[in-house]
Amino acid sequence: MTLFIQQLFNGLALGGVYCLAAIGLTLVFGVLRIPNLAHGALYMLGAYITYFFLTTVGVPYIAAIGIAAIMLFVVGVGLERLVFHPLRNSPHTHHMIAAVGAMFFFQALAQAIWGADFRRMDTPITGELRILGAEISAQRIVIIVTAVIVLALLAWFIKRSIHGQTIEAIEQDRVGASLVGINPSMVAMLTLGLSALLATIAAGLVAPINLLSPTMGDALNLKVFAIIILGGLGSLPGAIVGGFALAIAETMTATYISSAVGETVAFVVLVAVLAIKPNGLFTKAVQR
Amino acid sequence: MDSISRSRRRRLSAAAVLGAIALTATACGGGSSSEGDTVVIGYTGPLSGGGAAYGENVKIGLEMVIDDLNADGVEVDGNPVTLELKSLDDKYAPSTAASNAQRLADQDEAPVVVSPNAGAIKAIQQINSGRSNFLISAYTSDPAIVQADNPLTMMIPPNFESYAEEFSETAMKHGGEKLALLGTQSEYGQQWTKSITDAWSEASGKIGGDNSIDYATVSDFAGPVSKALAEKPDAIFVGGPSQPTALIMEEARKQGFEGSFLVMDQAKLDEMATVTKLDNLKNSVGVLPVSEYEDPGTEDFLKKFGEKAGEKKVPTSETALNYQGIAIIAKAMEVAGTTDDPEKIREAINEALPEVDDKYKVNGFPDEITEQGHLLSPNLEATFLDEDGEYTKVPIEQVSDDK
Numbered sequence: 014m015t016l017f018i019q020q021l022f023n024g025l026a027l028g029g030v031y032c033l034a035a036i037g038l039t040l041v042f043g044v045l046r047i048p049n050l051a052h053g054a055l056y057m058l059g060a061y062i063t064y065f066f067l068t069t070v071g072v073p074y075i076a077a078i079g080i081a082a083i084m085l086f087v088v089g090v091g092l093e094r095l096v097f098h099p100l101r102n103s104p105h106t107h108h109m110i111a112a113v114g115a116m117f118f119f120q121a122l123a124q125a126i127w128g129a130d131f132r133r134m135d136t137p138i139t140g141e142l143r144i145l146g147a148e149i150s151a152q153r154i155v156i157i158v159t160a161v162i163v164l165a166l167l168a169w170f171i172k173r174s175i176h177g178q179t180i181e182a183i184e185q186d187r188v189g190a191s192l193v194g195i196n197p198s199m200v201a202m203l204t205l206g207l208s209a210l211l212a213t214i215a216a217g218l219v220a221p222i223n224l225l226s227p228t229m230g231d232a233l234n235l236k237v238f239a240i241i242i243l244g245g246l247g248s249l250p251g252a253i254v255g256g257f258a259l260a261i262a263e264t265m266t267a268t269y270i271s272s273a274v275g276e277t278v279a280f281v282v283l284v285a286v287l288a289i290k291p292n293g294l295f296t297k298a299v300q301r
Numbered sequence: 302m303d304s305i306s307r308s309r310r311r312r313l314s315a316a317a318v319l320g321a322i323a324l325t326a327t328a329c330g331g332g333s334s335s336e337g338d339t340v341v342i343g344y345t346g347p348l349s350g351g352g353a354a355y356g357e358n359v360k361i362g363l364e365m366v367i368d369d370l371n372a373d374g375v376e377v378d379g380n381p382v383t384l385e386l387k388s389l390d391d392k393y394a395p396s397t398a399a400s401n402a403q404r405l406a407d408q409d410e411a412p413v414v415v416s417p418n419a420g421a422i423k424a425i426q427q428i429n430s431g432r433s434n435f436l437i438s439a440y441t442s443d444p445a446i447v448q449a450d451n452p453l454t455m456m457i458p459p460n461f462e463s464y465a466e467e468f469s470e471t472a473m474k475h476g477g478e479k480l481a482l483l484g485t486q487s488e489y490g491q492q493w494t495k496s497i498t499d500a501w502s503e504a505s506g507k508i509g510g511d512n513s514i515d516y517a518t519v520s521d522f523a524g525p526v527s528k529a530l531a532e533k534p535d536a537i538f539v540g541g542p543s544q545p546t547a548l549i550m551e552e553a554r555k556q557g558f559e560g561s562f563l564v565m566d567q568a569k570l571d572e573m574a575t576v577t578k579l580d581n582l583k584n585s586v587g588v589l590p591v592s593e594y595e596d597p598g599t600e601d602f603l604k605k606f607g608e609k610a611g612e613k614k615v616p617t618s619e620t621a622l623n624y625q626g627i628a629i630i631a632k633a634m635e636v637a638g639t640t641d642d643p644e645k646i647r648e649a650i651n652e653a654l655p656e657v658d659d660k661y662k663v664n665g666f667p668d669e670i671t672e673q674g675h676l677l678s679p680n681l682e683a684t685f686l687d688e689d690g691e692y693t694k695v696p697i698e699q700v701s702d703d704k
Contacts, residue, residue, distance in 0.1 A: 016527060016528075016531045019523075019527045020524055020527060020528075023521060023523045023524040023527065024524070026521065026523075027520060027521050027524075030520065120349070120350075121349065124349060124353060128354075128357070129348075129349075129353030129354040129356070129357050130354045130357075130544075130614075131354060131542065131543075131544035131545070131576070133544065133548075133575075133576040133577075141555065148555070148556055148557065150523070150555065153521075153523070219520060219521070222521055222522075222523070222548075223520055223521065223522075223548070224544050224545060224548065224576070226351070226354070227349075227353065228350055228351045228353075228517075231351070231518075232517065232518035232519075232520065233520065236520075263524075264524045267514075267524055267525060267528060268524065268527070268528045268531075271510065271511070271512075272511075272512050272513060272514045272525055272528070273486070273511075273513070273514075275514075275524075276486075276514065276515055276518065276519075
């Protein structure tokens with residue numbers, strides 16, 4: 014039972030990270046209709062910039078994540094302007110090739126600046142909590158709590174604020190939204206910026222329990238794609254449910270079956286969803 | 302109209318850039334092979350992607366030794382020779398490594414190609430003694446590469462199978478009889494897991510399930526560690542790259558593990574201490590850190606390494622052994638009196654070993670090369686990091702490379 018509780022919390026913490034990363038990706042898909050293969054690279058860059066502010070500049074942990082998130086927002090906007098916007102009328106493969114190019118560019122950039130070595134980001138949040146006999150590190154609790162707060166804020170932003178509502182409007186009907194005066198190009202920038210910002214928060218939270226390396230985004234990239242396909246491309250609730258479901262499935266299979274199976278769960282789920290319910294759990298009403 | 306001219310301008314500038322790149326490329330290719338007394342030492346290794354840190358460590362060793370050799374002066378058959386390092390990135394892919402090696406041998410006429418990865422070496426062994434001839438300076442502890450009977454391979458590090466018995470014995474003495482397996486899922490990691498499993502069972506210890514995980518893709522080690530600890534082990538086998546290995550050990554200590562660790566040779570205890578507290582690493586058996594060697598050149602090597610790579614970086618055997626390896630090859634060239642006949646260079650290695658200058662003896666210098674091409678050091682030692690954070694040397698008996 015202790016093991017179960019322990020793994021449940023580990024799964025929830027991992028789920029929080031997956032969610033934050035997956036939501037950005039799903040938003041981008043909803044608005045720009047492209048799978049942003051560079052998403053993992055933005056996550057990696059976010060982690061390094063947080064590291065830079067925390068370790069090299071010496072600002073407090075939360076502030077470092079905040080500054081990095083804002084910087085990545087700008088990077089996201091830049092990525093939309095310089096890479097995806099010029100390609101908006103080209104065939105879909107061009108976006109994917111461009112995104113892969115951007116991914117390699119960011120990886121090479123990180124290696125040039127910070128080197129290929131793994132780096133450790135120390136967290137000021139230390140200590141363990143005992144919950145029902147399980148030892149849960151405080152950092153994992155912080156991850157879970159922050160993920161919930163950020164998700165709530167995001168839901169408020171998209172449902173209630175005027176700028177957020179434009180995202181949803183474009184997702185639902187691009188032409189209709191343009192007709193009522195919403196600028197799709199602004200919304201595209203906002204969305205990519207937002208997705209990079211969320212990925213940075215995820216990276217900043219997970220970095221202290223993992224290591225930084227220029228390729229740290231690769232593994233996450235695969236997982237978040239599995240998540241948004243499971244949840245339904247473009248669907249926000251889908252990304253949230255998918256993120257937690259996949260993380261808990263992964264940890265539990267690794268615990269009760271085997272570690273090797275745990276690592277493949279994401280892909281088994283992916284194949285199963287594509288075979289049985291290709292639109293995912295939460296199908297969007299509007300498809301292009 | 303404006304948009305048309307702009308796109309044309311873009312196309313023109315793109316063509317210009319491509320042209321410039323092509324020109325530089327040919328210029329590079331032609332330049333290095335035309336100078337008579339320059340010998341290219343080829344290197345193909347992972348310089349980008351997940352293995353980049355490893356590849357860079359090897360490269361630092363090669364750069365250091367080539368600088369030192371050139372400063373000392375290499376003289377082959379009465380002519381001074383300048384060594385030049387040419388590195389190509391293979392991203393850890395054996396097929397790319399093989400084509401890189403081919404390119405280095407054909408275009409740059411490199412008599413020696415260094416490769417730090419068993420898979421890549423096996424691929425290069427298909428092409429190094431036939432149409433093109435070159436010596437592979439092989440940095441891997443997988444004995445399969447000498448079992449291949451390739452006449453032009455020089456294997457540098459000790460055979461990893463030598464460690465299993467002594468590691469098991471030491472870890473059992475300091476921990477207990479029940480072992481948990483938490484190694485990495487790479488091919489090499491799995492070979493180690495098997496080797497440790499065999500040795501542990503032979504010593505009549507108990508082994509839990511295989512909890513190997515892919516160190517490169519797991520986002521949070523807490524889950525796998527909890528699972529391994531649920532078996533209530535007295536000792537845990539860990540190992541992959543140093544830094545993730547350190548994190549796993551830290552997590553195990555956090556979750557209350559007090560037994561001993563067996564650390565695979567890929568992870569280096571002193572390098573691990575840069576990402577976690579030394580306390581988390583105590584009570585472990587692993588390979589001896591470079592700084593603990595007492596070869597005649599070790600001290601100077603450490604100093605030079607600090608100047609080159611920065612005081613914060615820990616020198617590992619990837620750097621030190623390749624430093625030593627190229628020094629041996631350079632001496633073998635002098636003894637053989639040739640820089641372009643890899644067979645003669647290979648034959649001369651045994652004769653060259655005692656003649657290598659003391660400054661190049663840094664990390665368990667070998668005193669012979671086996672017929673199959675494995676450099677053997679007379680005393681191989683591993684280490685036990687005890688409760689006081691002291692490294693105690695553990696002598697290792699070397700096993701035969703035969704299957």
